[in-house]
Amino acid sequence: MVKNFLLFIISVVFSFSCVAQKQTTQLEKTTTENVKTKLVVGIVVDQMRYEYLTRFQERFGQGGFMRMVNDGFNCKNNHYNYVPTYTGPGHASIYTGTTPKYHGVISNSWYDKVSKKYVYCAGDDAVASVGTEDTSGQMSPQRMKTTTFADENRLFTQMRGKSIGISIKDRGAILPAGHTANAAYWFQGKLEGNFISSTFYMTDLPNWVKTYNESNSVSKYMKEWNTLYDISTYVESGSDLNDFEGGFKGKESATFPYDLKALSAENGGFDILKSTPFGNSIVADFAIAAIDGEQLGKDNNTDVLAVSFSSPDYVGHNFGVNSKEVQDTYLRLDKDLERLFNALDTKVGKGNYTVFLTADHGAVHVPSYLKSVKIPAGYISSTQTKVRFEAFLKEKYNSDELIESVSNNQVFLNREKVKELSLDLHEVQDAIVNEIINYRNIDKAYTAYAMSNTSYSSGIEKLLQNGFNQKRSGDVIYVYDPATISYSLTGSTHGSGMSYDTHVPLLFYGNGINKGSTVKRTRIVDIAPTISALLGISFPNGNIGLPIQSVLVQD
Known part of the structure; x- marks a missing residue:
């Protein structure tokens, strides 16, 4: 009798223990799934063809591009749905969820029919430079007519959520961060080598930016640019010596290695770094500093960090999409992405942030190269x-x-x-x-x-x-005509509606993102509503895109 009673007591305790454990497990699961995204990091790689992901895949490590591919969601058939495919319109469209028809950024620069002069997409004579005496700081998003998802996040959080834009190019920092941004920072080369801003955002640079600039850390990249790995292993790109590349002033051939310090005097001082993979490293350095300096992802108000890596565009324009210089740029960018992701893990926390990566446009193969292999191409x-x-x-x-x-x-x-x-x-x-x-053409x-x-x-x-x-x-x-451009006989460019310009990567990773991939066609304007749906905020006011449902973890 006593024995049976003891067995009964043990079974009851065990049952309650199992129920409690199950409830705890469910609670932990629910808590994990419902963690709010503290930081959205938007990454734009300037002039990245989709095929760079697959052509260089075997050379990438596991912590950069492949971390997003393997542990995130890959939209393999993502395209721009408008012409022209340029940097200004691209960055605006990614973040506004609409096209130049509505956001108004019809090119990088265009002829203004009212003032009868050319205007720059981010130019603004009503503001002053901050951090430099040069006029290169006279910039703002005033010519972009609609909001970005970063703007909508600011409105949703009663301006408590931050919005920060960072790039080598001013337009790559300014347009994504939006009209209500706390700050946008871009790189001032020449003899300065600093990040600057404008009075649209602030009257003086924050102390953390001053500290970064004063550290003169950019100077460490003024060194030899040689291939990251043995150049003979770069079989995914063309020959190093060919007739289709531009190169740098002061160097007879566009071949590795490049002594950047020696070449800098004839190539714009610190500006030479823009046309090397070290420009990406500078942006990654500054973005990591911004996470601490701006205390991004540190509270319950979602922040937005818009990072644009401009250097692949400079390298592509100079050397062409099939060059070893482009391949080396992407292999090194892969390592910079890994550094950035590791910093996010440490500073914001795994599971607390969401990242997307895309490009503002692709690029055409050098037409003179295409002609050499009997593919129709030309110049006009x-x-x-x-x-x-x-x-x-x-x-x-x-x-x-x-x-x-x-x-x-x-x-x-x-x-x-x-x-x-x-x-x-x-x-x-x-x-x-x-x-x-x-x-003709x-x-x-x-x-x-x-x-x-x-x-x-x-x-x-x-x-x-x-x-x-x-x-x-x-x-x-x-x-x-296809593969016909108005450009030099060396290097690549972009701007058309052909697939080499419209087909760009779109990767999502992190909190709220499914693992998987799709070959279903997605559009660049679908990014902003997808992020907006993830955050539960209003879509940008000119939005025409649709959330990509397969990307998001459903409640």
């Missing part, structure tokens, strides 16, 4: 094209004042002159289209009237329409 002189149809308009309308500007593959008409000559604007636009479509041309009054659902026409801003874009838009 925008100056000669302009001269030719100016002559056409002179002959047809007996006026040489009908064109105000030709830029960004757009023709801007002098509408006052058109009216003065009693010409029909649409007829003049059509005449230019019918003329220019006959030129011009593939397509469309009028502003067509862009404004026709609804295109697919193809290059849809991409052009998404990039067309009625108040800011020109009267005629034209498109080059």
Whole structure:
């Protein structure tokens, strides 16, 4: 009897113990799954083709790109859904969830039809430089017409959540951080080698930035640039010596190694570092310093850190997408990403932050290289094209004042002159289209009237329409043949609606992110609403994208 009673007591205690353990396990699971993202880190790699992820995959370590691929979510078929694919529009679109049609950043620079002059996407004469005497600090996001998800996060947290932008390029820091940003910092090269800002954000640099600048840590990168590994193992890229690369002034051939200190005097002082992988290292150094300096991810208000690695773009423009210089840049960037992720683990905590990585555009293979392997490609002189149809308009309308500007593959008409000559604007636009479509290496041309009054659902026409801003874009838009550019015979560029420019990586990692991948087509404008959905905040006010459901852990 006593024995049976004791067995009963033991079984009851064991049952309660199991229930308690189960409840504790469930509570721990729920707590882990419901941890709020304390910091969102947006990473943009300037001029990164998607295939760099796969072409260099075997050479990457496990802590950088592959950490995101293996432990995060990989959108393998991610594209820009507009033209032109440039840095300014790219950064704006990633963070606003919309296209130039709505956010208004139609290029890096463009002809302004009101002021009758060229304007820069981040330029602002109403503000002053901070941290330098140079005018390079006169920048703000005032030409971007819509909010970013960083802005919406600031509004949601009653301005308690911080927004910080960091890049080598001013536009790469300013546009992502948004209108309400606490700060944006960009690199001032030349003889300075410092990070600077503008009075749009502050009247003086914070002490942590001053400390960083005064440390002169940038100088340690003014050294020899040689390949990270034995150059003979770089079989994923072309030969080191070829006819398709630019190189640096003062060096006869574009071949490794490069003595950056010796070459700096002829290549802009500290500016030479922008065109090397060490520019990425500088950005990573500064971003890690910012985590501490700005106390990011330290409270219950989500912060946003926008980091843009600009140097791959400088390297790609100089050496081309198939160069060993590009490969070395990405192998070294992989290590810088690992440093950044390790710092986030330590300073913010694993599971407390969310990261996405993408690019502002891709790039074309050097056309002269493509031609050498019998792939259709070519070059076009925008100056000669302009001269030719100016002559056409002179002959047809007996006026040489009908064109105000030709830029960004757009023709801007002098509408006052058109009216003065009693010409029909649409007829003049059509005449230019019918003329220019006959030129060699011009593939397509469309009028502003067509862009404004026709609804295109697919193809290059849809991409052009998404990039067309009625108040800011020109009267005629034209498109080059595939792999045809207006550029030097060496190095790569970008800007088209072809897949080599539109197809870019999109990786998500961290809190709230599923592990997996998809080949379903995603769009660059889907990033902002995906992050907004993760945070439970309002979408940016011009948003046209959709959250990528497969990326997010569902409640």
